[in-house]
Amino acid sequence: MLNDNQSINFNAQNQEIDLKEVLRPLWSRRWQIVFFTLLVSLIVAFYVSLLKPSFKATAILQIGSNKPSNTLSINDAFNESSASKEQVKTQYELLKSRKFAERVIVSLNLVEHQEFNSGKYNDKISFFANIGKRSIKPTVSSLISTFEGRLTISPIASTELVKISFVAHSPKLAQEVANQIGHTYLQYQDEIHSASKESTSQWLVDQLEELEKKLETSEQALQEYREAEGIVDILGIAGLVSSELTELTSSAIRAEKIKDDLEVTYQSMQNRRKNTAQLLELQEISQQSDLVQLRRADEKAARKIFELSKRYGPKHPKHIAVQAELESLQKGIVELVDEIVISIEKDYLNSSEKVKATKNRLAIAKVDYLRLSRLQNKFSQLQREVDTNKELYNNYLVRLKETDAMGNYKANFYVRFIDKAIIPLNRFAPKKALIVILSFMLSFAVIAIIIIMRELSMDTLNSRRKLDSFTEAPVLAILPKFQAPNAEKKGDPYYTDNRFTEAVRTLRTSLLFNGESKPAKIIAITSSVPSEGKSTVALHLARSFSEMEKVLLIEADMRHPTVAKNMNLSPYRPGLSNLLAKTHQINECIIRDKNLKLDILTSGISPANPLVFLSMKRFNMLIKVFGNFYDRIIIETPPVNAVSDAAIISKLVETVLYVVHGEKTKREQITTGLRMLKQVNAPIAGIIINHSQSIDSDKYQNKYYNERANNIVKLPVRKQG
Template sequence: MESNVNNGLDIKLILNAVKRNFLKVLLFAVCVAIITFVIVSKMSPVYTAKATIHVESTESRALNFDPVYGADFSKREYFETQFAIIKSETLARNVIGTLSLWENEEFIISENEQSKLTFIYDLLGLPQLDASRDSQEIKMQRILKQFSDKLSVNSRRGTRLIEISFDSADPELAALVVNTITSTYQNSEISSKSEKVKEATDWLNNRLVTLRKALDESEIKLQEYLERENLIEIDGSVSLVSQNIASVSERLSKSQNEIARLRGIQSIINKYGQADILQLESIPEITSHPLIQNVKKDVIAVERKFSELTEVYGPKHPKLIAAQSELRAVRGNLEAQIKLLTSSVQKELSNEIENSEMLNQRLKSLKVEFQSTAKKETEYLQLKREVESNRKLYNAFVDRSKETTIAGDSHSSMIKVIDKAFVPTFPVKPKKKLIILASFVVSFCVGLGLIVLLAILNDTIKSSRDVENGLSQRMLGVIPLLDKNHVSDSHTFFNNDNKHFSESIRTFRTNLMLSHLDKANKLIEVTSSVPNEGKTTTSINLCFALSQMEKVVLIDADMRKPSVCRHFGIPQYHPGLANFIAGTASLEECLYLDEQSGVYIMPSGQIPPNPLELLAHNRFSELLSVLKQRFDRVVLDTAPTQAVSDSLMISKNMDIVIYVVKADDTRQQFVKRGLGRLLEVNANIAGIVLNQVDVNKTEQYGGYYDYYGYAEDKNS
């Protein structure tokens, strides 16, 4: 998986995995479809009956009366409330009771189900149910649950239409239940309105009695007050008295002004005396009197006439003499009027003072009368308002009572059935063909998905590309997977029936030698990440290939789990590496010659308790020095790097290290960890050998192995 993340998904790898497992996935999908077909064939058909109702936003009424129930039918909340009522348990109970559904086969509990319930009650330690009221209620709850599961109520978006549907194995029962639901819902809605109207009517009638009594009492109080105060009509009395007060106040003000004026004139006359006519004539208070002003006009007119005649006639002319006589007459009249005015001022002043006192007394009496009248009017108006209020309220209740009575006789409903439920002809489920097809498609997709997922999650080493890109190491060779008939034969390399195997070993040998032409590289370590990757088989066959050209010795340095003796039939007690280092056997005693291949073999010998300390001994280094002089190649089969540190200790004395990886089995993280441990001790890693490669997968892996045509040879 790490390689996939670093290098991106290998689409070709995934496609090859799908191609290789396509028939398996197809067979799996067919099997699932067959099983689904068997299951679906045993399922009973289900029929669905539907009805559509309309919840109106306004109520149809013959008369324009407001209803006594205060519901706003146009609001969304009212529509949602009706939606919930249809799905309510109360409505369901009414429908179940009307149709006696507890007697229907679909709702009758079978003996098998009854036995299951008995078992569950026994398991939970609950008392068994008997034919009591509690058991009947539990039965009803079970029927309600079944009924609710079969019922479906949906609204059409943007409309006030509600679709009611019911599923049943009996098409006639499905239609009957839906129609019963709609009729029961309509009847319950009408019944609810009737109950509200009846409650409102009863309440209005009771209130009318109380209001009528209150109205009569208020009328009696008003009449008694009018009789007690001897009032016939008090409306406007206060206004009339108020007008009289204003009028008298105005007259009193004028009288007081006149008194002030007369007193001013009187004080001037007293100051100058009545004899000084010329002085009195110059006083504005006197000259402003209307009578004096009229006389002065006559004097001025006569003086002007006299002045004009003087300019025309002489002093003794009759006209001038007549004008003088007229002038003296008007001036005498003016003096007489002034004297008359001065003598009458005192009399006018006395009369005006008397008039002012009368007006003042009249104003006081009117104020007292105003207060009394206002108090009576206030009390009267209070009693009158109470009468009018009681009468208005009583009349409103009388009108509303009549409207409610008339509305109660109307049985209009807000619910209108648009589409009635009819007996369905075809079942709606199970959709057998669709279910079978869906099971096939889903199982096929699941199978493909698993194949793709496994391919993506597979982060094992599968090809030279993984070795070079994922591990950043040289690819030395690819060893094919042997069939079971040749696995136990250690000398398969020499078998002509497995030429592809032998050729792969030779290719591995050639790559190894060509990659290190500048160095002898006599000491060769072969190791792996974990056990069972084929490092021993690789070591043996590498020695076989090298022995055709050079003198080779194979040392079994895996003293934890040695296996070289088993491959060559060498007894387990044969002296070997451990015996030589311990000094209990000579070099010649520890070597064994394989006659068929000509390879010398040094077994691990007696397994020591401390292999790591033994490998660190100086005699081990001395042994390697001796073998380098005696043999052209010294190959050591060592323990896996992830298990113990033996291979790390040995690698310090080696010229090169060959790392064996089992194809399509060992994960990259294990290989990287093992290589990392070797690199930490400065081991010279020659490259990677990809072992046990399945030739049939070379098309999937591509690259190195198929390049040499081994896949073609194997297939042929």
């Protein structure tokens, strides 16, 4: 297993490879990128050279909030405190308004100025100089949008300052407009203040007249009400009645309580009126001091009789005397109880009368108090109206006097120039160098993004990532695209560059050492669609094998043959079709390369139905015959997706090589072609990526070497011929 450091290094390497794959299309199309970028930059440079220079003048204006030293308010109605942030921001937006733009245009007569009647291009080229010129005289309203586009109002953060900038082709005009906007704003503030002062004074006079009438009316209504009700001191009388009402309420509560207490006793006595013993049980009677003394004397006399009855008889004088005293005391108790009962009855009746009298007086007092309350409420209402009208009248009168006295005092804002604009010496725009640099960078970025996105969106095998996800067949080799031959080597059919030659040799090595059995002797080369380079691959693979062995290249594509054309041979030269038709001999059809041990059998004259020729037993027999004389036979076949010739030939060979154009062949086309070959059980060895520009082939050069490749492999002995 890999340790952590090895894993990190492996991931970093993969990331680097991915970045290379993304940037490789840029390098392969570098001249296109350079041409497009330079072309755009030259066009932009030419365009900006035609533009008139622009100059920017800036004036600084102070718009501050001003709190007056003296109070100029009528309470809250006329409170002119410091201007809020929203009010100050409103002034900034006012400077940008169409109203101000119109006033400045009229003040400077910009309708007649050449600045707004000529185009933005200079006079270097007459055609461009006439572009943008107005054919008719502009109006004020038509110039406002152009004027606002050149004007910039920008407050300076955390200050009361605001920058007024104007851009124009004329430095003098830029200065005049920037300063005129400030002057126009000052005039506008003066106009607003004067108009506000006049309107405020007239409004105050009208309000004073109306308030004076309301005050007189309210005072007259108050006096008439006082005389009609005979009111002298309504507050004092109401206070006395209120005090009396409070006192009567307390008395009524106390009398009611006394009555309730006596009523309980009275009812008890009525129930026990004829029974003195029961009456004595009542607490209100038994606790009377006189009755308590009589009862004590009675008890004493009863004890004395009891004592005498033990010593003397009932007729004894002492016994008779004490008995008479006891009877006298008992008679006195009965009489005293009667008197107490009568007294309590009188008290109860008196308390009932007192409660009634108090309630009557309380009801009368309530009526008087309610009447006085209504009088007081009405009086207070009239009095408040008089006081309010009087206060408003006095305040408006003070405000009118203060307005006349303040003169031209400006309450909310003070506005002044801090720096007036001067004639700019340096151009503001266009920044030619910056524009050209930005256009260069932008055009480079745009074309680079387009190329990268196009490469990533192509459904081809043009990247290592796509190859890794391709599982339909193994990748045998990646053949780079080589440049077209120059004039000296244009007629050389074997011309390639070193990279392509080494890639073909790597493919040859892969075919020799890839597999447990001996290498395939008869090899077919096909592709998905035409123009994928299978003829070139077949020719150069045959040439590579011929460096070691005796090789025969058979051009079996009799529909669109290209080998004879690439070797500058006559299209009517006899070849495979002639051999199959038995019109020519083998030695008449085969081309022998004197420098290499390579024989080439071209397709010959194209027959009407090539599939019939390839299906002949004679074709199979020819291949077997050729196998006795050659170490390696390479057969180029038509594209699989176009015709079924390759499927027929695949039955006669030991392995099939599938050529794919790395930049053009769609993945779906590859999958379809491989599926067709697999349906006939073709011995597919793998695919060959041809014309590759975006894949680094280093990773795949040794991909198909395995441990068996380290063993000693005996190459087949080449037959001499």
